[in-house]
Amino acid sequence: MHLLLVDGSGYIFRAFHALPQLSRKSDGLPVGCVQGFCNMLWKLMEDLKGEDEPTHMAVIFDHSAKTFRDDIYDQYKAQRPPAPEELVPQFPLVRHATRAFNIACIEQEGWEADDIIATYACQAKSAGGKVTIVSSDKDLMQLVEPDGSIRMLDTIPRPGQPPLRWIGADEVFAKFGVTPDKVIEVQALCGDSVDNVPGVPGIGVKTAADLINQYGTIENLLDHVDDIKQNARREKLRENAELARISKQLVTLAQDVPVELELSALQRQPVEPGKLFPFLKAMEFATITKRLAGLIGADPDAWEPDPALAAQPASPVGFDNAARAEARAARQQAQGRDALPVVVHAREQHEKVRAIPWNPDTYEVLEDARSLQRWIEVIYRSGIVATDTETTGLDNQTADLVGISFSVGPGTGAYLPLGHHAGDGDIFGGGGKAEGQMDLGEALDLLRPVFADRSILKIFHNSKYDLGLLRRYGVEVNSIDDTLLLSYSLDGPQFNTMAELADHWLGVPGQSIKELLGTGKSQKTFAEVDIASAARYACEDADMTFRLWRILKPRLAAENMTTLYETIERPLAPVLARMEGRGISVDRQILARLSGDFAQRAAAFEAEAHELAGRKFNLGSPKQLGEILFDEMKLEGGTRTKTGAWSTGADVLEDLAQKGVPLARAVVEWRQLTKLMGTYTDALPTYINAHTGRVHTTYSQHSVLTGRLSSNDPNLQNIPVRTEDGRKIRTAFVAAPGKTLISADYSQIELRVLAHIADIQALKDAFEEGLDIHAMTASEMFGVPVEGMPSEVRRRAKAINFGIIYGISAFGLANQLGIERSVAGDYIKTYFERFPGIKDYMDNQRRRVKQDGYVMTIFGRKINFPNANSSHAAERSFVERASINAPIQGSAADIIRRAMIRMEPELEREGIEADMLLQVHDELIFEVPEGTEEAAMPVIKRVMEGAAEPAVRLTVPIQVDAHAAKDWDGAH
DNA sequence: GCAAGGACGTA
DNA sequence: GTACGTCCTTGCA
Structure with missing residues (x-):
């Protein structure tokens, strides 16, 4: 034997x-x-x-x-x-x-x-x-x-x-x-x-x-x-x-x-192919399967993968994604099948983590180099650390580092105070550095290798903030996870803040920073908080981050979101952090001149409006304007908003102006000019950073349902372009001395994505041949040849194309084009007859969203619609339209995210010096040394055009147009 | 001091 | 008809 x-x-x-x-x-x-x-x-x-x-x-x-x-x-x-x-x-x-x-x-x-x-x-x-x-x-x-x-x-x-x-x-x-x-x-x-x-x-x-x-x-x-x-x-x-x-x-x-x-x-038993191959196939071990098939002389194709273990492409019905995975596990168990191990694991993790008690008394304050070194050893042994920086503000471009907290597991925490002020928080008292704090430089020297070490996983909540801040202090960070992005990958923008996540997943009330800092006039910064309170707050944040990570990370595998998170969300955060750090140069003088010009013209319109109204009123008040137009002047055709107030939107005023109401024209003009002043010419200069002399926006990677980015403080994704006055603002966005701006934008990306997803041959052919897509649509629909087509015909087709992307309705199209609802309905009918695949696509999305509670982009991003089966008809229709739009907008967003991730390494590989500064949904703005534009543009174009590959092989060509100039208006 | 509503800038 | 963020007024605390 x-x-x-x-x-x-x-x-x-x-x-x-x-x-x-x-x-x-x-x-x-x-x-x-x-x-x-x-x-x-x-x-x-x-x-x-x-x-x-x-x-x-x-x-x-x-x-x-x-x-x-x-x-x-x-x-x-x-x-x-x-x-x-x-x-x-x-x-x-x-x-x-x-x-x-x-x-x-x-x-x-x-x-x-x-x-x-x-x-x-x-x-x-x-x-x-x-x-x-x-x-x-x-x-x-x-x-x-x-x-x-x-x-x-x-x-x-x-x-x-x-x-x-x-x-x-x-x-x-x-x-x-x-x-x-x-x-x-x-x-x-x-x-x-x-x-x-x-x-x-x-x-x-x-x-x-x-x-x-x-x-x-x-x-x-x-x-x-x-x-x-x-x-x-x-x-x-x-x-x-x-x-x-x-x-x-x-x-x-x-x-x-x-x-x-x-x-x-x-005693050894012979291998049974009926046991062996279903397992190996479920594990997707192709090589082992082949080897063993050869060894025992069996045909593996005779067996299917074990359904209890095999990967499953989609989650089941429901609203909450975690609940969906739960439901699937329960159903499988009811059918006598084992739940997927990943699902069981995710659930067990959640239960386990929730059961771990909280004990703030065990949190440590690291007052000197020795205690920091001891904690660094703990971090090395653990290999994983949740960490959080505390600063004096929400803007990581200007905030000062006040402290750093660490946690190596639920219930553990240490706080390293670095920039707390002495005194009782009174701005006139103290002002010096509080006792019991290490020297900042010395601490960072000790921590730099930890943050840079690729074998130590650093878990952040909103890594972009910490990365951008630490970079300003010369700290490089490698190997990260981000609980905010985990949550976004799994559940979308449903939970945003740490407090919401803590409440939902850990069942504990999230901490409020307001309680620590106060609000309004008496608000202090984190530097004024006493170290003991700060330590407790900061350690709890790191502790919570670690706990959330233990719960959310396993859900990636259980809910098939690993690829989205690891190939798109996580790698994008450092890219965005660098873009925010670079900022863009904005010319104060240009804005000041424009502001003066706009102010003068606005004042003239204001005087004219008062004259026409017969009395002074606040032009900025829609309420007062509505009363003047529809109560005092008794103009016809006024409509009311959902709260019963008179509607005075631009379309309403435009309509009145057409009918010969000069007051309406004056208000429209005044509004345009004051909007440009308030939001741009006057506001932008206040965002110029005193140290860099540039404007640094903050991107939000986790706010948009469809996967787009958003931009705030200031929003650089809504800089005017449509009107002549508006475009002047773009001339204030300039290249640094010796540099040139390049703007590269995807041409018709959403229509191309639609053509791919819905598989519309006629659209694909048109893109393949480089035709004018709106003219082609018009020609198909109205039977008008493209040659010598009236611009009005093309305009209608263009509105329809956009309408399709937005989940068209006869009501909306009629509104947009100013035509009868029945005519708009006929247009839509004709469109569906010409492109029957579009109808199928729309019906499919509607069906999916009702059945699954979500739709998906071509890269596997889920977009949740909890109200898909609402009893409210208007809400239901809204979800239907949004579910048609979301995969289109979202797939395009995924493509440019992929392009951004690949851009910097590709540029470096090609030896091209180009700084990616801004993203505006389908456009990327770069700053390059003067004279290198011609070398940079082809590389930028190539990366953007090929960004879907190899994950998705698009069946339409993607086209990117790039231009270079000294300012954004010229480059666009 | 804050939230809601209206209006309007972008893709 | 989709997706955002910001400014301003209004009304309430």
Whole structure:
């Protein structure tokens, strides 16, 4: 008999750390260890032939309950960190794999795998058999027999070493300096920090081996402890005699486990293709499948992937995405199928994290270099740290760093105060630096390597803010996760703030910064908060961030959002941080001149309006204007807003002006001019940063339902362009001296995306041939040749094309074109007849949103519509239109996000110096050295045009137009 | 001091 | 008809 015992649990942990590349299957589930495990199994079957061929075989796992060792020593394995996130879902899968290979899969409550292995090995040896233990765990080395009847085999792949490495008595001696039967004595003396076996302090492996070789056993050693010459060693042994005895009990493997399966039941069974291939296919292990099919001479195509394990493309019905995954898991269980391990894992994580208590008393304040260094060591050991910067303001371009908090796990926290002011918060008192704070420069020097280290994962909430801030302090950050972007990838802009996330996921009230800082006149900055309160607030933030990460990260795999997050959202944040940091140059003089001009002209219109109205009134008040027009002047055709006030929108006034009401014209003109002043010529200069002399917008990556960015403080995505006066504002956006601006914009990106998604051949052909798409549409619809087409005809077709993208309705189109609703309805009907695919697309989205509660972009971004089945008809119609628009707008947004992520490395690769400054939905603005425009533009175009590839192969050409000039108006 | 509503700038 | 952010007035605290 030859018994092969595989240490399954040991394999998983060691393989995880030995195999850096983590393969994932298509739903994002990490399966690297499962893959390694399967590879090992079939290689063992292949390599152990002839005299080494096992007749009996089993894979042994730890059971996750307590063992007898916990009763002996309550600290046993207490230092073990929780299993890595990526590893947890793989535990059940490795057991699945074992059964798929038709091998006995053994675990037993109350016993470690090692004890079960020892028991079977002992039984087999007594029966005169040979035993091979597949493991590299030194704890098992005590079982090795010098006569070769029990050997170990190390199969963990290691570079530069043979795939199978036998461990016999010689190898054990090399490791412990004693024969295998003395291994437990040595282990008991020197202890094991990993398992938290205490041992005798001050005694390492070498000393232990010397002592055991001299005295044979621990008991004999302790009996003769007086003979030991070295004073310190003798005393240590005396003092810790009991610890040594306990340690020996801990390291000694039980050989009498009441195993449930007899040895004979472990007899090897032939591989059954019906068990094997459904598993391998569900894991998407194509290579292993092929190899094994060849080895056992079976056709894998005869089997389908195991549905309980296979990746699933979409989530089920519902509103909340997590609830959807839950519902799917429940249904699968009701059908007698196991829930997907990733789903189970995500749910368990959530429950586990919610159960962890809060204890702010354990948070630490790092007052000096020593305590910071100690925490840095903690961070290195953990490999993962949630971190948060506290500053004096919401704008990371101007705010000062006040402190940094860290958490290495739920319930842990440390705060490093750096810029707190002395005094009681009174701006006249103190003003100096508060006591108990490290020097900022010294602290950052210590932290720089931590932030830069790629092997340490830094978890932020809104990483863009911290990245931009830290960059100003010369701190580079690598390897990040971002709970805000995790939440956005999973649930959209539903939850934005830490407080909302904490409330929803952790069931605790999120902290309010307002309580700490106050509001209004008496508001202080974070620098004025006392360090103790600041520490509590900051640590709680980092702690919450860590907890949220533990809950949200596993949901990525469970809900198929890993790719979106890892290839789009996470990499984009640092790109945006850099764009915000660069800012753009704005010419004060130009704006000042414009402002003066606009003010004069506005004043004239205001005087004229007062004259025409017969009295003075506030032109800025729609209420007063409405009363004058419709109550006092009794003009016809006034409509009311939903709150009952008179409508005085531009379209209404334009209408009145057409009908000969000069007051309406004057107000329209006044509004335009004052709008330009208030929002642009007067407001923009206040945003010029005193240090950089440039305007730095803040992008929001997580606010828009469809996946677009938004821009605020100031909004640089709504700088005027449509009117002549408006365009003048763009001339104030200028290149720095010696530089040139380049504007590159996607041409008709949304219509092209529509043509692709809805698969409209006529549209695709038109784009392929580079036709005027609106003229082509008009020609198709109205039968008018493109040559010599009246501009009004083209204008209508253009409005219809836009209408389609917006989820057209006869009402809206009629409004837009100023035509009868019935005529608009006829246009739409004609359009659908000409392009029947569009109708199908729209019906599909409507159906999907009602059924699933969401629609998707071509890159897998989900857009949620909780009200899809609202009882309110208007709301339902709104959702229908939005669900038609969202995949179009969102796919275009995904494309430009991908372009932005790739742009900087591509430019660098091509040796082109170009700074990406702004994004305006379908346009990117760059600043390049004068004279390099011609070199930069083709590269920029190429990256933008190819941005969908290779993830999505678009069936329409994408076209980007680029222009260079000294100012934005000229470049556009 | 703040929230809501109306109006209007962009894609 | 889609998606945003900002300014101003109004009304209430």
